Amino acid sequence: MPRRCDVAIVGGGPAGLATAIATARLGLATVLFEPREPPLDKACGEGLMPSALAALARLGVDLDGVGRPFPGIRYVAGGGVAEADFPAGARGRGVRRTALAARLLAAAGDAGVELRRARVAALTPTGVAHDGGKLDARFVVGADGLRSRVRRWADLARPASGAARFGVVRHLRRAPWSERVEVVFGDGAEAYVTPLGGEEIGVALLWSGAARGFDELLATRLPAALGERLSGSETLGRDRGAGPFRQRARRAAAGRVALVGDAAGYVDALTGEGLAIAFEEALALAPALAAGDLAAYARASARLRRVPETVTRLALLLTRHPPLRRRAIAALAADPALFSRLLGVLGTGRTVREVGGAALVRFVARLARPAAPLAWAERGAR
Numbered sequence: 001m002p003r004r005c006d007v008a009i010v011g012g013g014p015a016g017l018a019t020a021i022a023t024a025r026l027g028l029a030t031v032l033f034e035p036r037e038p039p040l041d042k043a044c045g046e047g048l049m050p051s052a053l054a055a056l057a058r059l060g061v062d063l064d065g066v067g068r069p070f071p072g073i074r075y076v077a078g079g080g081v082a083e084a085d086f087p088a089g090a091r092g093r094g095v096r097r098t099a100l101a102a103r104l105l106a107a108a109g110d111a112g113v114e115l116r117r118a119r120v121a122a123l124t125p126t127g128v129a130h131d132g133g134k135l136d137a138r139f140v141v142g143a144d145g146l147r148s149r150v151r152r153w154a155d156l157a158r159p160a161s162g163a164a165r166f167g168v169v170r171h172l173r174r175a176p177w178s179e180r181v182e183v184v185f186g187d188g189a190e191a192y193v194t195p196l197g198g199e200e201i202g203v204a205l206l207w208s209g210a211a212r213g214f215d216e217l218l219a220t221r222l223p224a225a226l227g228e229r230l231s232g233s234e235t236l237g238r239d240r241g242a243g244p245f246r247q248r249a250r251r252a253a254a255g256r257v258a259l260v261g262d263a264a265g266y267v268d269a270l271t272g273e274g275l276a277i278a279f280e281e282a283l284a285l286a287p288a289l290a291a292g293d294l295a296a297y298a299r300a301s302a303r304l305r306r307v308p309e310t311v312t313r314l315a316l317l318l319t320r321h322p323p324l325r326r327r328a329i330a331a332l333a334a335d336p337a338l339f340s341r342l343l344g345v346l347g348t349g350r351t352v353r354e355v356g357g358a359a360l361v362r363f364v365a366r367l368a369r370p371a372a373p374l375a376w377a378e379r380g381a382r
């Protein structure tokens, strides 16, 4: 086994595998450490935004034949419903993490990545120490997820403030009732329902406060109509949890260490942006490593995160302020064309400018109006 490589990647989740594919394709000798055996599963809403699919295509990874495409997003709150599709016929895709990991692993193998089934235990002055020995590497990439140890070892962690939020995911055998990803707001909790196939959905429950299980959250914090829809469906596999979500890094690189994906920081799962950010960062990181310019990567990461993280913070406001949420849902329902353009910013990488100033002013004016009685929506739409 070689004791030296160009890039040692810590973590074989989507961010680590995508980075490995990109660096190996650029001719960098790449070793990836992941202690878990496939199939690699994880708590995730499993909705890949169109921008995530576009980045995967640039990495040469296609997801044809797995999962289920979705055309847009549907928000449900307090009896109100707003739904729209991504602009220009763009599609996202609901894909089980195990299937996504299998495609990424195959592509990494094809690209010549060396996979080592081992846990990295520390950074050393010349590389990494792992549970099978040591490896020297010109660069180390921390792709070890939300609670990244590489982030701490490299002194890149920054304290996060705000209420801790968590997630738990269950898969159910039942036909999706909406072709879109549905986000249902409840009492300090949200459900994120992703169509994964003709007879499979994933339900991610996100919440703040004390840790609770899936069934208790569903029964006590979410609309009864959702529980009724899910009841009687066969549960597939076991529930998986994650959190606390909010994690911050001072920056995405220092010295010869770079962070990618959740290791480089995370705001919340509410807007389903994590995978797109991970893949886009991988595409930005590989050429920076090849050029030996990690400062360029740190700038690119900050730029890539600016819009999605701002949108996620705004969406989080809606979880904390039910009256504002009602107004926002009503405003989006009243203007599906605007909603579609906003989804373009969130999911397809369009710029805020493309939403149009006049439309944004109209939206903000609607938000400022007192919430109308929800007669338009009180048709049991939850």
Ligand SMILES: Cc1cc2nc3c(=O)[nH]c(=O)nc-3n(C[C@H](O)[C@H](O)[C@H](O)COP(=O)(O)OP(=O)(O)OC[C@H]3O[C@@H](n4cnc5c(N)ncnc54)[C@H](O)[C@@H]3O)c2cc1C
Binding pocket: 010, 011, 012, 013, 014, 015, 016, 033, 034, 035, 036, 040, 042, 043, 044, 045, 046, 047, 048, 049, 052, 118, 119, 120, 121, 143, 144, 145, 146, 149, 166, 167, 168, 169, 204, 205, 242, 243, 260, 261, 262, 263, 269, 272, 273, 274, 275, 276, 278
């Ligand atoms: C409830 C929930 C719902 C979500 N919904 C969506 C969604 O719908 N769409 C979306 O795009 N994103 C979603 N996300 C976010 C998405 O899951 C993450 O952004 C994504 O998994 C990040 O990938 P990653 O590779 O950075 O981290 P991870 O997937 O966490 O992978 C990290 C890997 O590092 C490995 N590792 C850890 N420590 C070490 C070590 N010391 N040595 C070696 N390996 C190590 C772990 O075993 C793991 O495999 C959701 C997240 C949650 C929690």
